[in-house]
Amino acid sequence: MEIPYKIYLEESEMPKAWYNLRADMKNKPAPLLNPGTGKPMTLEELSQVFCRELALQELDCETPYIPIPQEIQDFYKMYRPSPLVRAYCLEKKLGTPAHIYYKFEGNNTSGSHKLNSAIAQAYYAKQQGLKGVTTETGAGQWGTALSMACSYFGLDCKVFMVKISYEQKPFRREVMRTYGASVTPSPSNTTQVGRKILAEFPDTNGSLGCAISEAVEAAVSNEGYRYVLGSVLSQVLLHQSVIGLETKTAMDKYGIKPDIIIGCAGGGSNLGGLIAPFAGQKLRGESDVRLIAVEPASCPSLTRGKYAYDFCDTGCVCPLAKMYTLGSSFIPSPNHAGGLRYHGMSSIVSQLYDDGLIEARSAEQTAVFEAAEYFARVEGILPAPESSHAIRVAIDEAIKCRETGEEKTIVFGLTGTGYFDLYAYQSFNDGKMTDYIPTDEDIAKSLSKLPQIK
Numbered sequence: 015m016e017i018p019y020k021i022y023l024e025e026s027e028m029p030k031a032w033y034n035l036r037a038d039m040k041n042k043p044a045p046l047l048n049p050g051t052g053k054p055m056t057l058e059e060l061s062q063v064f065c066r067e068l069a070l071q072e073l074d075c076e077t078p079y080i081p082i083p084q085e086i087q088d089f090y091k092m093y094r095p096s097p098l099v100r101a102y103c104l105e106k107k108l109g110t111p112a113h114i115y116y117k118f119e120g121n122n123t124s125g126s127h128k129l130n131s132a133i134a135q136a137y138y139a140k141q142q143g144l145k146g147v148t149t150e151t152g153a154g155q156w157g158t159a160l161s162m163a164c165s166y167f168g169l170d171c172k173v174f175m176v177k178i179s180y181e182q183k184p185f186r187r188e189v190m191r192t193y194g195a196s197v198t199p200s201p202s203n204t205t206q207v208g209r210k211i212l213a214e215f216p217d218t219n220g221s222l223g224c225a226i227s228e229a230v231e232a233a234v235s236n237e238g239y240r241y242v243l244g245s246v247l248s249q250v251l252l253h254q255s256v257i258g259l260e261t262k263t264a265m266d267k268y269g270i271k272p273d274i275i276i277g278c279a280g281g282g283s284n285l286g287g288l289i290a291p292f293a294g295q296k297l298r299g300e301s302d303v304r305l306i307a308v309e310p311a312s313c314p315s316l317t318r319g320k321y322a323y324d325f326c327d328t329g330c331v332c333p334l335a336k337m338y339t340l341g342s343s344f345i346p347s348p349n350h351a352g353g354l355r356y357h358g359m360s361s362i363v364s365q366l367y368d369d370g371l372i373e374a375r376s377a378e379q380t381a382v383f384e385a386a387e388y389f390a391r392v393e394g395i396l397p398a399p400e401s402s403h404a405i406r407v408a409i410d411e412a413i414k415c416r417e418t419g420e421e422k423t424i425v426f427g428l429t430g431t432g433y434f435d436l437y438a439y440q441s442f443n444d445g446k447m448t449d450y451i452p453t454d455e456d457i458a459k460s461l462s463k464l465p466q467i468k
Contacts, residue, residue: 126430146170150225153353154186156244227329245281254287282360341460352399
């Protein structure tokens with residue numbers, strides 16, 4: 015069967031249910047803990063922060079498939095199914111026998127995969143009768159996606175944007191405002207936790223941990239609001255499973271068997287969504303596919319972090335999650351150009367990694383941007399810096415195939431476009447971009463503040 019350049023699914027082939035990978039995991043992710051009592055968070059406790067239906071999804075480790083409400087399916091149809099693309103030009107340029115595919119998630123105004131969960135979370139907020147939601151955003155993709163989703167459902171949207179990104183990505187900020195969101199650089203003077211962080215670190219450029227703390231405080235301080243998160247949480251990885259489900263359906267349609275699947279990893283949403291059905295096969299003994307997480311060397315939670323319970327935010331007001339973490343006080347260097355700046359990793363991804371079911375690598379940002387520019391010149395798409403971590407390792411694996419003569423099938427997630435990341439591209443093209451790798455002392459300092467869990 016001849017395989018087309020782009021594999022498009024029919025509308026009827028779109029997933030009708032999200033796949034809950036936890037149902038197939040023998041070792042379930044550790045539960046979220048109440049920081050006050052040290053006991054697992056209850057539905058009632060989570061529902062004070064999250065929408066009730068999302069809290070139910072967060073706690074559900076047993077239901078393998080959760081139906082996607084029709085209104086969310088209808089929204090998905092505006093930009094899904096997304097194409098699975100054969101990178102023929104990249105293969106030819108590399109002179110590799112490997113077959114390279116990428117799942118492209120940048121064909122919507124938010125420019126990334128984040129809209130898959132944003133519309134679901136906004137839907138449940140609307141169903142609950144809420145006025146609005148609060149959130150944080152790093153590079154801005156999540157904030158953009160959520161502002162679009164809230165606009166669609168007529169909800170107010172308050173976004174706390176990491177300060178360095180707020181300054182470096184003004185156009186991403188303006189897209190959020192165009193869709194009606196209010197955008198505040200974090201840490202700010204608008205919340206108690208923001209003022210506390212500024213008092214301790216007056217020159218800070220911010221972090222996702224800081225922005226999360228502010229967003230949670232804003233949610234619980236305003237009646238009719240709940241907090242929503244764009245990565246890390248199990249509910250988010252659940253929604254993002256549409257990426258992997260579509261990828262698997264497209265590959266099955268043409269009899270393609272992946273040997274390696276690669277995803278960038280910050281909090282785990284893209285990676286977890288892309289690998290979900292394939293990891294399920296691996297857990298059930300149906301596949302030996304290699305699953306590779308790629309993270310920035312400047313924020314290496316999997317490759318250099320500790321597997322332990324930690325706060326999900328810098329202000330230490332959120333539940334405790336067991337994850338690979340650099341410590342909630344860890345703040346990436348201001349020269350860190352892209353997203354993927356969260357201090358910890360999804361509990362699901364962390365458990366899979368700890369069980370040896372996935373691999374992890376870190377990449378320095380100059381090497382990442384070299385791969386991004388190479389890909390743009392060869393395949394014609396300007397990739398997001400986040401996606402380019404996966405591109406870097408996909409190219410490396412393809413070169414290995416060239417050296418060994420192995421004809422492997424490599425799949426990676428192209429999470430979004432880089433058209434709002436031109437400040438970073440400019441830095442790279444001007445030769446001003448540098449690599450920063452935190453020292454062991456830097457990491458040890460933040461890890462020394464991990465909460466003591468008995």
